[in-house]
Every structure is written in C-alpha cells, then in structure tokens.
Amino acid sequence: MLLLQLFIVFMMIGLFGFGGGYAMVSMIQGEVVTSHHWLTTGQFTDIVAISQMTPGPLGINTATYVGYSSMVSAGYPAWMGILGSLTATFAVVLPSFVLMLIISKFLLHYKDHPVVESIFLGIRPAVVGLLLSASLLLMTRENFSSPGENGWQFCISILLFLFAFFGQRVYHINPIRLIALCAIAGAILL
Numbered sequence: 001m002l003l004l005q006l007f008i009v010f011m012m013i014g015l016f017g018f019g020g021g022y023a024m025v026s027m028i029q030g031e032v033v034t035s036h037h038w039l040t041t042g043q044f045t046d047i048v049a050i051s052q053m054t055p056g057p058l059g060i061n062t063a064t065y066v067g068y069s070s071m072v073s074a075g076y077p078a079w080m081g082i083l084g085s086l087t088a089t090f091a092v093v094l095p096s097f098v099l100m101l102i103i104s105k106f107l108l109h110y111k112d113h114p115v116v117e118s119i120f121l122g123i124r125p126a127v128v129g130l131l132l133s134a135s136l137l138l139m140t141r142e143n144f145s146s147p148g149e150n151g152w153q154f155c156i157s158i159l160l161f162l163f164a165f166f167g168q169r170v171y172h173i174n175p176i177r178l179i180a181l182c183a184i185a186g187a188i189l190l
Contacts, residue, residue: 009031010063017092067085163185
C-alpha cells in the first residue's frame, strides 16, 4: 500500500513540479511531511541536504532518499526501502519523460507561435515562486535553531547562511567550495 502511495505522490510531483528540483522541494515536503507524515521535518531537511551534496538532480535524489526512508521508517526491511526508492524515483521521472517525448515532437513546429511563447512567459513567475517557497520552507528551527533555544547555533547558522548567500551571489565562489567551507565551519563552531 505504501509503495502505491509513493508512486502516486511522486508521479503527481513529477507531473506538476515545474522548475526543476528546487521548485519540487516545497511540493515534496508538503506531501511527505505535512500530508502523509512519512517523515519529520528534521528528517526531510537532512534528506534535502544529502540530495544537494550527491551527484544528480535534486528532485530525483530527494525522491530516492524519501522512498527509502519512508519505507524503513514505516517498519519495512531495508530491501523494501530499496524498492521504495526505486518506486519514488521512477514515479518522479515518468511524467517528465513522457511529456518530453510528446512536447519535443510538437515544440519544434510551434515554438515561435504566440500562444506557446505566452505559456512560457506565464510559467516563469510560477517557477520563481516555487523556488522562493522551497527556500522559505527550509528556513526552519531544525536548520537555524532559534534565539531562545540555542542562541549560539542560531547566530552561527545565520552567519553561515549570509556567508553562503553573498559568497555565491557577490563573489561567485564555487558551490562545492562553499558547502565544504560551511561544513568545516559548522564542525568547528557547532
């Protein structure tokens, strides 16, 4: 039953997750944490962090980890976790694969049509909104702590966030280097 639910949830996410993996994060969290309670917010945050550090698209990596973790958290053995990760990964990729096959056939003929151009102009703001939503969803107590709970961790988290933001945005530091520097600083300071 859980495998079928994983398939349906991730197929819907794959079908409506415009904008790539970062835009999918808020949709995945809404389904996995809020709606179905397969994982806690802390577990989901860890999964997103691991998905960002591993090679491959964020949405697919997240689906893979969520599929495994949700099966194991539900009490199934590890081999069922692997089946869960395969199911979630296949389901999140399937709609994109089918849609790309269909769209690629017609897009070459109609890409300059005003209606098609208008559709793409309408999708852009929605993608930005989904990306912003994903960013805001990750700004939780599990990631930053709170001033009343652990002031030191909160301050260091905010400083690391600002360092990473300005390092990427202003100084164009390589994201891999930023992750490594923040991990070292977190290990030393926290």
